Amino acid sequence: MDNDELIKKLENLDVPDIQIESHRRELRETLLAAASVRGLQRENTFWDNLKSRFDSFSRLLQQPAWKFGATSLAVIVITLSIALGLQITGNVSPVVLASNIALNSPELPGLLDGNGEIRVLNVNVTGGTARVICGRDIGSIVEADVDLSTRKVTRTQRLEGFFMPELTEPLKADAINIAMTDPRVKQMVSEGGSVRKVLPSLSSLAGVSMLNDNMLKLVPTPGTAVVQVELNGKSWLIQTNLNGRTVERIIEPQLRTPIPAFWNNAKSF
Amino acid sequence: MIEEELAQEKELVERAQRDPKAFGELYDRYYPKIYRYVLGRTASVETAMDITSTTFFKALTEIKRFRWQGVSFGAWLYRIATNEIYAHFRKEKNNVTLLKNMTALPSDTDPLDEVIEAEKELEKHQEFLKIQENLSNLPMKYQEVISLRFFENKEIHEIAEILGKPDGTVKSLLHRGLANLRKLME
Numbered sequence: 001m002d003n004d005e006l007i008k009k010l011e012n013l014d015v016p017d018i019q020i021e022s023h024r025r026e027l028r029e030t031l032l033a034a035a036s037v038r039g040l041q042r043e044n045t046f047w048d049n050l051k052s053r054f055d056s057f058s059r060l061l062q063q064p065a066w067k068f069g070a071t072s073l074a075v076i077v078i079t080l081s082i083a084l085g086l087q088i089t090g091n092v093s094p095v096v097l098a099s100n101i102a103l104n105s106p107e108l109p110g111l112l113d114g115n116g117e118i119r120v121l122n123v124n125v126t127g128g129t130a131r132v133i134c135g136r137d138i139g140s141i142v143e144a145d146v147d148l149s150t151r152k153v154t155r156t157q158r159l160e161g162f163f164m165p166e167l168t169e170p171l172k173a174d175a176i177n178i179a180m181t182d183p184r185v186k187q188m189v190s191e192g193g194s195v196r197k198v199l200p201s202l203s204s205l206a207g208v209s210m211l212n213d214n215m216l217k218l219v220p221t222p223g224t225a226v227v228q229v230e231l232n233g234k235s236w237l238i239q240t241n242l243n244g245r246t247v248e249r250i251i252e253p254q255l256r257t258p259i260p261a262f263w264n265n266a267k268s269f
Numbered sequence: 270m271i272e273e274e275l276a277q278e279k280e281l282v283e284r285a286q287r288d289p290k291a292f293g294e295l296y297d298r299y300y301p302k303i304y305r306y307v308l309g310r311t312a313s314v315e316t317a318m319d320i321t322s323t324t325f326f327k328a329l330t331e332i333k334r335f336r337w338q339g340v341s342f343g344a345w346l347y348r349i350a351t352n353e354i355y356a357h358f359r360k361e362k363n364n365v366t367l368l369k370n371m372t373a374l375p376s377d378t379d380p381l382d383e384v385i386e387a388e389k390e391l392e393k394h395q396e397f398l399k400i401q402e403n404l405s406n407l408p409m410k411y412q413e414v415i416s417l418r419f420f421e422n423k424e425i426h427e428i429a430e431i432l433g434k435p436d437g438t439v440k441s442l443l444h445r446g447l448a449n450l451r452k453l454m455e
Contacts, residue, residue: 032296170315
């Protein structure tokens with residue numbers, strides 16, 4: 001085959017023009033929601049005041065939300081305000097207010113087993129009440145109803161079988177490969193251990209999706225993944241960093257609480 | 270792109286830097302092209318979804334810093350996608366293949382029907398897949414120019430804009446790339 005024949009072949013090639021409509025639609029929704037909330041947050045007076053007071057915090061604010069490794073701008077505001085003992089005032093959105101009230105409620109830590117910081121995963125505001133869903137990096141999920149006028153949590157409930165975002169097969173394989181670089185994991189496998197499940201940890205939820213004016217949702221990005229390795233009836237959770245390609249920590253089975261049922265029942269969305 | 274279209278796009282980009290809805294218009298315009306380009310480079314429906322997502326996330330993140338200085342928005346998007354494809358292949362190359370030692374992961378989720386259908390549709394393009402397989406064995410610099418030229422029907426100056434290289438370099442890469450591809454196919 002000479003050059004001209006090859007060029008002709010390439011020019012006449014039937015290149016596949018396949019589209020995944022659901023992916024196109026969901027990605028659009030996610031992007032626009034993230035862009036909208038970033039715009040809203042930048043106009044927030046409380047946000048601007050905080051930015052001017054703390055240089056390090058303002059440097060963080062220059063980064064896009066999903067580079068934080070999984071906290072939304074709203075969560076950062078909430079986390080910092082809690083750390084400073086500040087009260088979020090009325091010019092903050094109901095979503096941020098509800099999140100703050102839920103995270104500050106005394107009953108929440110007791111309901112949330114597992115490991116890592118407590119994070120807000122979803123807030124749905126209807127009128128004067130909000131439903132806030134919180135969880136730790138690895139652990140159970142709790143739903144809290146918040147009365148925005150009294151600023152009190154009126155109901156809490158642990159959720160079982162909560163829907164978590166699914167990692168793609170290549171990312172799951174990647175997480176397993178990363179886990180296997182750790183000598184402790186290799187040891188487990190050599191003794192007969194096997195991978196039970198691979199899911200993103202809650203800390204890999206990043207970016208913001210605003211479905212409408214009242215709903216804030218955190219959207220996953222590839223960042224971290226937790227590989228569950230089972231050996232002799234016990235489970236180890238290996239938290240991997242997919243970007244840095246490192247094993248961040250191994251959570252051993254002698255936790256104070258067992259692996260939550262939600263983990264084993266986790267479905268995907 | 271003709272001048273009038275270019276002017277319209279420029280105005281749209283400026284709006285998108287302030288208004289998310291305008292970014293949506295840009296997204297609608299370029300998603301099909303970027304997804305098709307990435308699919309053509311990776312021959313994997315799911316990988317193309319991942320890389321397309323990352324491309325648009327990066328574009329949204331960086332759009333405020335985008336300046337119309339010799340590189341059109343479309344070319345900029347293609348450039349991001351090209352870099353993401355490169356990063357993806359580099360990551361794959363460095364993977365330690367230890368999966369054979371592991372028990373197979375139980376599959377408790379079904380892929381979307383749409384993805385399954387897309388994969389079946391892709392399988393029908395056997396001639397394309399064969400060429401793509403040969404192409405994937407070439408150095409990245411040749412893969413980029415050949416796929417942009419023949420899969421995306423870009424002109425030399427457009428490819429040069431996307432890759433940030435002079436026209437002459439692109440022509441040279443294309444010529445050598447095709448020669449190498451021909452050898453692989455024989």
